[in-house]
Amino acid sequence: MDVEQLKEILQQHSLWLKDPKKGKRADLIGENLSGADLSGSDLSGADLSEANLIRADLSGANLIRADLSGADLSGSDLSGADLSEADLRGANLSEADLRGANLSEADLRRVYLSGANLIRADLSGADLREANLSEADLSEADLFGANLIRADLSGADLRGAYLRGAKFTVELKDTVNLHTTFYNQQQFPFLALNHSFLESVKSSDEG
Numbered sequence: 001m002d003v004e005q006l007k008e009i010l011q012q013h014s015l016w017l018k019d020p021k022k023g024k025r026a027d028l029i030g031e032n033l034s035g036a037d038l039s040g041s042d043l044s045g046a047d048l049s050e051a052n053l054i055r056a057d058l059s060g061a062n063l064i065r066a067d068l069s070g071a072d073l074s075g076s077d078l079s080g081a082d083l084s085e086a087d088l089r090g091a092n093l094s095e096a097d098l099r100g101a102n103l104s105e106a107d108l109r110r111v112y113l114s115g116a117n118l119i120r121a122d123l124s125g126a127d128l129r130e131a132n133l134s135e136a137d138l139s140e141a142d143l144f145g146a147n148l149i150r151a152d153l154s155g156a157d158l159r160g161a162y163l164r165g166a167k168f169t170v171e172l173k174d175t176v177n178l179h180t181t182f183y184n185q186q187q188f189p190f191l192a193l194n195h196s197f198l199e200s201v202k203s204s205d206e207g
Contacts, residue, residue: 001031013046039077049087059097069107084122104142 015023026046034054044064048071055075062082069089079099086106094114098121105125116136124144128151135155145165153168 001028001033006033006036010041010043014042017042017044044082074112 009026009028012024013026016025017023026043026048028046028048028051030050030052031048032052033048033056034052036053036056038061039057039059040061041058042062043066044062045066046063047067049067050070051068051072053071053073053076055077056073057077058073058081059077060080061078063086064082065085065087066083067087068083068091069087070091071088072092073096074092074094075096076093077097078093078101079097080101081098082102083106084102084104086103088103088106088108088111090110091108092112093116094112096113096116099117099119100121101118102122103126104122106123106127108123108126108128108131111128111131113136114132114134116133118136118138118141120140120142121138122142123138123146124142126143126146128146128148131148131151133148133156134152136153137157138161139157140160141158142162143166144162147167149167151168
């Protein structure tokens with residue numbers, strides 16, 4: 001898709017957001033938008049499912065309730081973006097920059113976030129069941145009430161993360177920062193002391 005086509009789609013989407021009778025919802029299903037500059041764009045409610053957004057710049061973009069299911073966002077810049085209530089099921093966000101992004105109430109089931117930067121990201125209420133968060137940086141992230149059942153947190157950095165009310169199924173082997181949670185309540189007070197539900201937890205000492 002060339003720049004002019006994309007510009008027209010964004011203009012029509014902007015009109016649609018104001019009045020559905022005057023514009024058209026952005027339909028970018030399966031489009032090749034790799035490396036595209038979409039920083040600050042309003043794509044709330046847009047359909048970007050299966051789109052190629054590798055290394056795209058979506059910093060500060062409005063993606064509230066957008067459909068990004070199955071999209072490839074690996075290496076993309078989503079810092080400061082608003083992805084609240086977005087559908088990201090099965091999306092590839094490996095090595096993506098999500099610093100300070102709002103992912104509250106987002107559907108992140110089976111999403112691939114390996115090596116992603118989620119420092120200070122808002123993941124409150126997000127559905128992260130079966131997500132791959134291996135080696136992800138979740139330091140100071142807000143995971144209040146998030147569902148991480150069967151998520152892969154191997155090697156993830158959770159220092160300073162807010163984990164009250166989060167649900168986990170975690171194998172702690174090789175998950176150093178989470179493992180220390182149970183022994184260092186000052187490092188992870190909410191997970192250690194409050195209402196997190198840890199299902200089928202296995203320590204590295206349990207074969």
